[in-house]
Amino acid sequence: MNTRARVILSIALLSTGLIAHAALERAATIDRPKLNQPLASLPLVIGDWVGSDEPIAADIVERAQTDEYINRMYENQKSPGQKVSLWINYSNTGLNLRHSPEVCLPSSGWERIESMQETAELKDGSETGVPISILAYSKDSAVQRLGFWYYIFGERSLHKAIRGLPITSRSSHGRTTRGSSMTIEIFRPQEEGQNELMTDFAQNLLKELEPILPTERDTYHRP
Numbered sequence: 001m002n003t004r005a006r007v008i009l010s011i012a013l014l015s016t017g018l019i020a021h022a023a024l025e026r027a028a029t030i031d032r033p034k035l036n037q038p039l040a041s042l043p044l045v046i047g048d049w050v051g052s053d054e055p056i057a058a059d060i061v062e063r064a065q066t067d068e069y070i071n072r073m074y075e076n077q078k079s080p081g082q083k084v085s086l087w088i089n090y091s092n093t094g095l096n097l098r099h100s101p102e103v104c105l106p107s108s109g110w111e112r113i114e115s116m117q118e119t120a121e122l123k124d125g126s127e128t129g130v131p132i133s134i135l136a137y138s139k140d141s142a143v144q145r146l147g148f149w150y151y152i153f154g155e156r157s158l159h160k161a162i163r164g165l166p167i168t169s170r171s172s173h174g175r176t177t178r179g180s181s182m183t184i185e186i187f188r189p190q191e192e193g194q195n196e197l198m199t200d201f202a203q204n205l206l207k208e209l210e211p212i213l214p215t216e217r218d219t220y221h222r223p
Contacts, residue, residue, distance in 0.1 A: 032092050032180035033153045033214035039068040039090055039182075041212065047204030049074040051086070065095035076197060084201050085187040094152065094181040101135060101148055101185065102223040110137040110144075116190075119221070120147070120199045122206050132202060133221045136190065145195065147186035147202050149221040153214045154179040182213075 044051045051074040061069060066089035076082040089096050106112070116136035121129040132149040184205075188198050 031154045032094075033216055034092065034180065035068070035090060035182075035212050036214060037212045039070055039088060039212065042070055042088075043208055044072075046074065046201065046208050048076055048078050049084070049201055049204065050077055051075075054085070064089050064099050065091055065093075067092050074201060076201075079197065082197055083188065084198060086205070087185045087187070088182065090180070090182040092180045094179055096183055097150065097152075097181050100150075100183070100223040101137075101146055105137050105146075108139075110139045112137055113143070116145075118195075120202070122199070122203050124206060124210075130206060130219050131221045133223065134195065134198065135223070143190035145188055145190050145198060147198050148184065148223060149219060150181060150183040151213065151217045151219055152179045152181045153217045155216075155218050180214075 051072040054071045054073050056069075056071040069089040070086060072086045074084050074086060091097075102112075113136040118134040119131050120134055121131050124130050130149065132147050135146040135148060137144055137146065186198055186202055186205075
């Protein structure tokens with residue numbers, strides 16, 4: 001094959017690839033549902049827990065790439081002194097999914113304890129329920145537990161399939177197939193025999209989130 005033929009073939013292959021790329025992107029463009037209610041409408045009283053808003057540094061909010069967020073401390077009224085910290089953030093573009101505990105906690109000096117990882121199942125009226133990850137991280141002599149799960153809104157089977165292709169989250173495919181999303185993180189110090197308090201709070205929280213969340217959603221719990 002002479003040089004001119006090779007050039008023509010290369011151009012043809014490139015053009016075909018660009019056309020296929022554009023067609024795939026058009027087909028996979030996703031609707032990004034907004035929350036049914038502002039995240040701030042989440043009650044301060046959740047079951048036996050009473051909360052108060054906590055200040056958070058502006059640079060943390062910026063790095064989280066969130067459009068709405070809640071940072072609160074909740075205390076159990078039946079067990080005074082037993083508290084959980086709640087961090088929820090919503091992003092219309094799904095960029096907050098880049099900031100999972102697997103990324104943020106180690107960067108702050110926390111080390112994951114693999115042997116203490118668990119999965120809990122919250123009841124939501126369905127047969128399968130909502131699984132959440134119960135993780136553990138240590139730093140110096142401190143150990144904290146973390147309940148974690150997240151939602152992607154507006155996702156369909158095509159988007160899930162394309163996300164499995166060998167393309168990065170920074171590519172145009174990644175941008176167009178990333179729905180709006182919300183992550184939930186519940187923190188509390190590790191205490192013997194007190195892990196059920198975290199799941200109690202998470203179960204009550206799930207009920208209060210229902211009026212806020214779009215109907216078209218998928219739930220995940222692996223960081």
